[in-house]
Amino acid sequence: MTALIECQQLSKRFAAQTALDQLSFELHSQQPVALIGPNGAGKSTLFSIICGYQFADSGTIRVMGHAPGSAALRGQIGALPQDALFDPDLALLQQLQFLARLQGFSRAPALTEAQRVCELMGLADKHKVLPSQLSHGMKKRLSIAQALIGSPKLVLLDEPTAGLDPENALNIRRCIEQLADDTRFIISSHNLSELEKLCSQVLFLNQGRLQLQQNLQQQHSNLLTLQLWQSHAQLPDAIRQLSGVRQVKQQREQLQIDYDQQHNPALDQQLLQLLARLDIRYRQLSHGQSLEQQLFDLG
Numbered sequence: 001m002t003a004l005i006e007c008q009q010l011s012k013r014f015a016a017q018t019a020l021d022q023l024s025f026e027l028h029s030q031q032p033v034a035l036i037g038p039n040g041a042g043k044s045t046l047f048s049i050i051c052g053y054q055f056a057d058s059g060t061i062r063v064m065g066h067a068p069g070s071a072a073l074r075g076q077i078g079a080l081p082q083d084a085l086f087d088p089d090l091a092l093l094q095q096l097q098f099l100a101r102l103q104g105f106s107r108a109p110a111l112t113e114a115q116r117v118c119e120l121m122g123l124a125d126k127h128k129v130l131p132s133q134l135s136h137g138m139k140k141r142l143s144i145a146q147a148l149i150g151s152p153k154l155v156l157l158d159e160p161t162a163g164l165d166p167e168n169a170l171n172i173r174r175c176i177e178q179l180a181d182d183t184r185f186i187i188s189s190h191n192l193s194e195l196e197k198l199c200s201q202v203l204f205l206n207q208g209r210l211q212l213q214q215n216l217q218q219q220h221s222n223l224l225t226l227q228l229w230q231s232h233a234q235l236p237d238a239i240r241q242l243s244g245v246r247q248v249k250q251q252r253e254q255l256q257i258d259y260d261q262q263h264n265p266a267l268d269q270q271l272l273q274l275l276a277r278l279d280i281r282y283r284q285l286s287h288g289q290s291l292e293q294q295l296f297d298l299g
């Protein structure tokens with residue numbers, strides 16, 4: 001099957017600054033993919049190369065089998081840039097219609113397409129509003145709406161919920177979830193818990209290099225994370241006695257329990273019974289390990 005993205009030894013420099021450093025990976029995911037990394041890791045540069053806005057200095061990249069910027073990819077990639085700009089004089093629907101015209105839609109179909117993406121992003125009642133009158137959340141939705149014009153196969157979202165309140169962030173997450181059956185998303189964000197809810201795979205960039213590529217669900221299948229109010233010296237050993245437990249790691253008030261799920265699918269219940277028996281109060285018991293913790297473990 002053709003990879004969604006395939007890069008080999010991709011490098012990009014800006015004067016003395018290395019943005020991407022011999023980056024190699026293949027993406028085959030049908031579900032949204034998270035692109036994460038600290039500030040300056042190279043995420044926006046990678047997005048920009050995928051879109052064909054910038055070119056790598058060396059290495060190769062194929063997007064759905066084609067070179068970025070090639071005619072075969074025209075209309076196939078939509079992008080939400082980190083700071084999208086709008087024409088201050090055009091109302092929301094006109095704005096989207098104009099962008100649809102730029103993509104090759106003629107006048108009437110451009111209007112229909114603008115209405116469609118407005119509807120998708122819950123902006124149907126805001127057709128006549130100017131960008132300056134939109135709240136931050138609505139501007140974000142407008143930016144995502146423009147990325148969806150023409151139903152691209154791949155949509156790149158750079159910080160889609162940055163600066164949004166929880167309700168608006170949830171609305172955007174729901175929209176992405178609804179579209180994810182037909183559209184591939186790559187989402188760059190610093191909000192790791194949000195990405196965990198949306199994405200099935202994560203790419204972690206650091207200093208322009210790939211530090212981790214991982215399937216999130218797979219990683220979670222055999223792990224329990226127990227958060228205590230305070231550490232208990234004897235608890236790890238008591239847990240090790242439970243059937244199916246392979247390893248118990250303690251980090252202050254947090255225990256990570258690696259176990260054989262097939263051998264003992266009811267370990268979580270047995271763990272709660274053990275805590276009750278020892279009269280130990282706990283804050284949270286969750287399946288898997290948070291993305292944040294995984295990255296912390298990587299150092």
Ligand SMILES: Nc1ncnc2c1ncn2[C@@H]1O[C@H](COP(=O)(O)OP(=O)(O)OP(=O)(O)O)[C@@H](O)[C@H]1O
Binds near residue numbers: 017018037038039042
């Ligand atoms: N146009 C440019 N001119 C000069 N340096 C640049 C340019 N674009 C990116 N860089 C540098 O390349 C590196 C990678 O930047 P990039 O914006 O891709 O990182 P990022 O992971 O998207 O960061 P952030 O999370 O802060 O958005 C940084 O050191 C940045 O300063």
